[in-house]
Amino acid sequence: MRILHLTDTHLFADPAARHYDRIATADALRAVLENLSGLRGVDLVVHSGDASEDGSVASYRLLHEMLDPFAARLGAKLVVAMGNHDVPAAYAQVAGPGDHAAPYQDRVVTTGDGARAVVLDTSVPGAGYGHLDTVQLDWLRRILAVPARRGTVLVLHHPPLAAATPLLRALDLDGLDELSAAIEGTDVRVILSGHYHHALDGRLGSVPVHVAPGVTNVVDPLGADQHERALALSGASLVEFDGRSAQSAPRITTSVWPNAGDLPADGDPGQRLAPVYDFDEEAVRGIVEAAGRRHV
Template sequence: MRILHLSDPHIGKDGAVDSLRLMLGELRQVRDVDAVVVTGDLADDGATEAYATVRALVGDFARPLGAPVFYTTGNHDERSAFAKVLGSGHPEGAVAFPGEERAAVSEVGGWRFVTLDSLVPGKVYGRVGAAQLEWLRGVLSTPAGHGTVLAFHHPPIGLALSATQRVFGLREAGELAAVIRGSDVRVLLTGHYHLQLCGFLASVPVWVTPGIVNRIDLTTAPGTERAVRGPSASLVELGGAEGPMFHTFHARDPRAHELVYELDEERTREIIARHG
């Protein structure tokens, strides 16, 4: 199973469409992709038009590959606009979560794809509620042919050297860990941090793919944060003798490494206090 993993296009932000087009153009030579997963922040401000743009661009890329596309919500997304354009976030035939959250389950080549909705409206951090967790427990009660891929926006892990990751990730990650422990979940795919990161939750690999719209540069002083230009994406390979394997693609952006924003310690503390 080869999964192209994208996240955080933030369509609506200045230059975001160009970054997504550039990244997809750079990936045109990638072959044997079985599925495409886009883990949230599709829109920067929840506009319906942004979801239509993402669907058109990513759909045009995935169609020649014969690869289904799976979308999740992120903290910048708006559920009703997401649903209006993308439904559950899965292709037709998916089994959707019976609630307002955009969660669903599908099968591709014996692999089960489950997307969750970690959006907490108005907040930067994420949460997967009790109803979704109970639904997920039921889904996982029957093993899939090859295993399960679980995708959502907010990582349940974070780097201590980042001023924001420990605050802005998934809350109550232990509750999710209790559901997936001992199950057939083979990997958790997430985004949100705009940089690549790998860790574990309940012995399951967690992969954080870098962002499309920009990437976070952690070579700054402690307590500060800096974002620079340069879209990235990932290829995830499952089922092989050495898997899971994670590979990151970086677009050849002529503006790569140009500063997008930089926050000093005071501003970073203010943002954490407001959204934490």
């Protein structure tokens, strides 16, 4: 089984809009797809959330106009998770309702060779952190009670891993113990996530977790000192299982390229070397107050 993992495209309805006044996100995605056009034997194309920046129906139409034919050329199924910038009700107007009670965009997709992708919607309206409700975890348990022939891939935007920076730790996923209990002993072979915008690997219990780098930018978790910054790069990952054992660990390959959507507003190509954003501690506090957990 081969899985192409994309994440964090942050598309807009307005083609002239730029992410952080810098990145033309549709151009960034087009270039990534062009870089990946030579792939073969892909069973599943996963987009692990923050598909849209503005949550508009038009942005989701644009996403599928780009990803549907790309996945079809690969002979792969496409699955899209909801992230903190996404609006599930707007996405439903393009992709239809989820596989159980609204408003969740939780879905099950089975590939032709019997592998299964289960998508969980971790978005919280108006917030940056992630959460799974009890009804979602109950639904997940029912799905996983019947194993898939080639195993299950779990897709959710917010990673079930400790984040590398203070900002991302304030916007991480609630309820890791509950999720771990729901999947332990099942056929889940890997969890694929986004949100952090940089590559990261770990485990939730015994299950491998992979976070792919963002398409719209790549966070620099090591070089920022007391700042939080992202660079004008785009990335993607390829997740492969050898098929010899249902317990085999995935082989994960990640690539990062210069961001083709980086269009400096002042026309200065030297701007490409500067971070897309560079938040100091005060800016981070403001983001956490606006999008972090509500403390009662």
